[in-house]
Amino acid sequence: MNSTPEANINSISRPKPSAPRSLQNLTILSFNVRKSWETTSIVLDKCAGYVDIIMFQEPGWKGVRRQPSTKNKEGDMACGPPLHNSWRPFTEAFDNRDEDRAARRVLTYINRRLDVFKPQLRSDIIKHRDASLVTLHFPQPRRGIPHEFNILNVYNDGETHAVVHELRRISETLPRISLCAGDFNIQDRTWDEGAVNQIRPSSPYMRLQELFTDLEIQYVHPVNRGTPTRIPDDANSRASVIDLVVASAALINQEGFHYKIKVDDRERWGSDHRPLQIEVPISGSEPEMRYMRRFRQNDR
Template sequence: MNNTPEANINIISRPRQSAPRSLQQLTILSFNARKSWETTSIVLDKCAGYVDIIMFQEPGWKGVRRQPSTRNKEGNMACGPPLHNSWRPFTEAFDNRDEDRAARRVLTYINRWLDVFKPQLRSDIIKHRDASIVTLHIPQPRRGIPHEFNILNVYNDGETHAAVHELRRITETLPRISLCAGDFNIQDRTWDDGAVNQIGPSSPYMRLQELFTDLEIQYVHPVNRGTPTRIPDDENSRASVIDLVAASAALINQEGFHYRIKVDDRERWGSDHRPLQIEVPISGSEPEMRCKRKIEAWSEEEDDYVAQICGELGRMIENVSESAEELETIMGRVSTAFERAWEAYSEERKPSRHGKKWWNEDCKKAYQEMGENGGPRNKEMCNKMRKTLRVARRQYFDKQIHNMASDRKRPWDLMPWTRERKMPAVEAILDSEGNSCNTEDKLFETTTLLDLLPLPSSFGSL
């Protein structure tokens, strides 16, 4: 029988997702993908229905395409990890000015249903290819669990031990770590019965223990203690335990916290490491799932919104005064104008990957009318529905083409293959002092200050 990852895709099916899924307990997977693009992609797909967070070590990372360049005739190579509709990759965005950027050796994916926890990549704290911190903001955590739940993903190179050295160097600036997992490439009898004790003061084991002590976390044994986590390709070589989990005392004492090493070799998907599945009780109650209000781009509502704002601002400009009191009054009126227009033309929408931006009220009415009159089996109503959709698409794309070619003067935007392969915005926004904006109030204050900053003197002549 062929035991390749490709042959096993249809053998193992992921568990069915519960409906609705509880967010009081998180399922986290820590896994070394052996730099394989295929292994990373398969795990993302198979785990999309039941895993909340995947902490990859040595994930798949390669050039995905070339993009136009003013210096290179062949174009710049855009590199990155695999993308999946269900996951957000928490890594710095590709920067085509950094031609020598090395591939990331840690990468944390967070399932999109955890957006309610507002996850952030803490690149303001650490920017290193072998370690990353992601923060979850828990509205109502369990007793002992902090509101800011920090997860540390580590790949420690077996030769240089660069990750441990870097983390020890910046220990004083690191936040309170609740959970740490990864491939540490350190063997010791503490977690591997077949290894020898490293008692030297400068040994990798002792340095790791000092790091754990500084971070106030401790190593946690799996449920199936003694199970190897790395299975070498050479049958004569010894299987070892080098993939570890450490946690804070508060998390370890939580009822229900545990992890196990998945021993089914089919679930390794070609890697020489076994996945670690961690169960983390995190929230005291189900977080409130609120739909965000938005105005669709290129829609009639957007035109009406802009028109109302411009009209009200235009009337305010006619009565501008230089006194501080009247200026403050006008700023209050500006805020009220934006709020009133937003409430009038925005609506609550639940994002869906199946949604179409060109779908409008006419499409909705035609769909409802078709449903009330026999559905798709009614040929007359079905033809009417198709005609309505065709008109909606045409109007939407004609307007988009006109905007790009005439207003913005950027016809190249019509050709997506010429643009950068942008990653989702997952890094924390920093204020003027370099602190992370972790709350909505702090974010609003920071962005408002940026808007109020004076323009450079060079703009005065424009």
């Protein structure tokens, strides 16, 4: 298993178990939480009952426990994200604190009810602080949904655009991406009517479009099209659309696939971004039956 080990010291309060949800559809959240440990923890707790996958950008990350050290008698401080009994964080194992090592800027959590799909962190394919690839294995997918459903979580630094360059560099070695979401930090009129078109060949927008072409994915408009995804603290600054959802044509054409930008400011929990809630139709009948049987057995 590629998720981090769990530790009681890093756990937060647990809600009572709820009845199992249907696995015929997945609810996915993509959300930049502004590096806040508290916001990350709250979202994990509040969303455990109805969200299946959370794709965090700029997640909370800090020293969480001591681990044995040959140099420090008090032990080295291990760094990691918040843990919760309902979720598996798909990231590499805790790192020793290293002032020269940059913190990861993406983190995908998979709800434990999706264990039947054998989620896998694809660090064998990509290791980058700004991108995370997770594969779900669907034994009986609906027509048009692949057996290996690849989800790409992206944070694009608006100054260096490092992840766009890296993903383009390795694009030929990447598997087929079904869904990509994240904070792209690129403004353009394609998704933001208040922005300026960036049609010059070397612009960040054009490089991003070239990446989408390389990966055979395309931008998807939300159902509440035109809604800003980033709300600056400065009331005089313009709200913008920089958080995007991109998907394969096969997924876009699925009846029931859509997403919305959540506009209730209470659900931002202090972030300057709004969450994106994505609905993905899958088959899931056989895994759902196995899950429900196990759930009933545990209740006896």
